[in-house]
Amino acid sequence: MVVNIERLFSTRAKILRASEIRELLKITQVPGMISFAGGLPNPDAFPVEVIHDCIEDIFKEDIKNALQYGTTEGLTQLRGVLAERMKKKHINCELHDILITSGAQQALFLVGLCFLDPGDTYLTNVPAYLGAVQAFGALEANCESIPMNDEGIDIDSLRRNLERLRRTGIYPKFLYTVPTFQNPSGETMSLSHRKELIEIASKYDFLIVEDDPYSDLIFEGKSLPAIKSFDTKGRVIYMSTFSKILAPGLRLGWIISPREILEKLILAKQATDLCTNVFSQYIAYKYVNGGYLDKQVEKISKMYKRKRDLMLKEIKNNFPKGVKWTIPKGGMFIWITLPQSINTSILFRKALNKKVAYVVGDAFFPEGGNYNSMRLNFSYSDDEVIKEGIRRLAEVIKEELKTTYKKEPFLAEGV
Ligand SMILES: Cc1ncc(COP(=O)(O)O)c(C=O)c1O
Structure with missing residues (x-):
């Protein structure tokens, strides 16, 4: 008899779905891709x-x-x-x-x-x-x-x-x-x-x-x-x-x-x-x-502060008007809010074409929403990579703004 595995799965197993985000993030591992997507510590800091x-x-x-x-x-x-x-x-x-x-x-x-x-x-x-x-x-x-x-x-x-x-x-x-x-x-x-x-x-x-x-x-x-x-x-x-x-x-x-x-x-x-x-x-x-731990914490905090400052500077110098961002006093992430005409899920494919990745903000809202936001990680990438990645991302956002300019704000499902 051919096994009907769907019938045998528990209700819990049936509701487990591959996260679309995690699937998309696999694409970020292709050569040449700059990824601000993962929440990864910087491997150069491992003791x-x-x-x-x-x-x-x-x-x-x-x-x-x-x-x-x-x-x-x-x-x-x-x-x-x-x-x-x-x-x-x-x-x-x-x-x-x-x-x-x-x-x-x-x-x-x-x-x-x-x-x-x-x-x-x-x-x-x-x-x-x-x-x-x-x-x-x-x-x-x-x-x-x-x-x-x-x-x-x-x-x-x-x-x-x-x-x-x-x-x-x-x-x-x-x-x-x-x-x-x-x-x-x-x-x-x-x-x-x-x-x-x-x-x-x-x-x-x-x-x-x-x-x-x-x-x-x-x-x-x-x-x-x-x-x-x-x-x-x-x-x-x-x-x-x-x-x-x-x-x-x-x-x-x-x-x-x-x-x-x-x-x-x-x-x-x-x-x-x-x-x-x-x-x-x-x-x-x-x-x-x-x-050793206190010294290590001091070392990575210094390193990540430098990377945060660099990413914020590049964002400020390159992102177009109307973009907002958080200034975290610690941790590993910056939250970006784009003008309302941009949907970051749609933008994501275009960003991948330019070989730069982020996490779509909507993913962090269990009930949906916030279609125009994204998360950027600053701890993982080398300094030069941060500069180049933000430059690419700025280009994608600017191009998208040109095409969505004067359009009604994009209304995602459930917003
Ligand atoms: C807020 C938060 N909680 C928990 C975890 C999971 O961490 P761990 O690697 O210890 O499982 C993470 C990892 O990114 C996180 O950001």
Whole structure:
């Protein structure tokens, strides 16, 4: 009998679709393409030699343990040094409050698995990190989008939406947010909004999922305390990662949460992969314990600041009038808003023809919208490549403006 695989797939598998964006991004790997699309750290900044030394050390001292299964919670020594690091960020935690995960992406999925039934609702400020939307979407959850403003989230809109949802009997399980140097917008949530979110979460009884991969990559100004640092009632699940400050290939992230939540997350992780890559955990432990991480963070922050400044300068000098952009104070992304006559999905094909790529802004809006925006990454490319890429992009935008000039604003479906 010929197997009818469609009949056998679970409902969950059936709703998994290749993201159009990720498919398009494959094209960006062709030779000569300048890609501002991926969210990649700069490989020249990877501390290759120190990692080599850490590995040598592991071979001398810990190799048998490093090759063995580990506990689901993660390597005790690594959790210990992370707890100390987190305390410096005013997050009050002990090593028993920390679960090591296979990247922050797994942390997101585990949180979804523990809190979202099919049809459940979560909130997020938009534009939102695509990977979180994918993880929660795979669990058949509904997303309620809250617009962002220059304080990171439109609090009035959040309150209005919560009241509206309440009237229809919908109680969101959590609000997902990247409060510092957000992916994709580069924006940062204000101190007052961080505190206010805790009050609102308490009033409407939902959790806050705080995703914090970028806060160490700070270029100017003061770093703001994590939302988690104001959490006295156990409402915040905090997560971060080594991906942006050390190396994404290690696949190491961590979650800090109230213990009763952590226990469930540990069980969910056990069912998923038993434990995080132990060898990687030893590398990260040796690296942090050796005192290298702070110097590394300082080095990449300096490098990325220079790249941000360069990209902003090139944008300012080359992009036509009517284009707006964010000025991120840290992180890896700039958010561009083009004149309303331009649809960045249509522009994307033309940009690829000129061998330059970005991520279409619409992709970061789970409910659609913002057809005239795009995300640019400045951390990955070499300086000369940034100059040439922005020049090409400016050309494509200018040509598009000529053809769409005087036309009605483009109205995408659902806008
Ligand atoms: C906001 C955000 N959360 C989570 C992740 C996933 O990170 P990791 O490599 O640790 O899985 C990323 C990666 O780009 C991200 O930007």
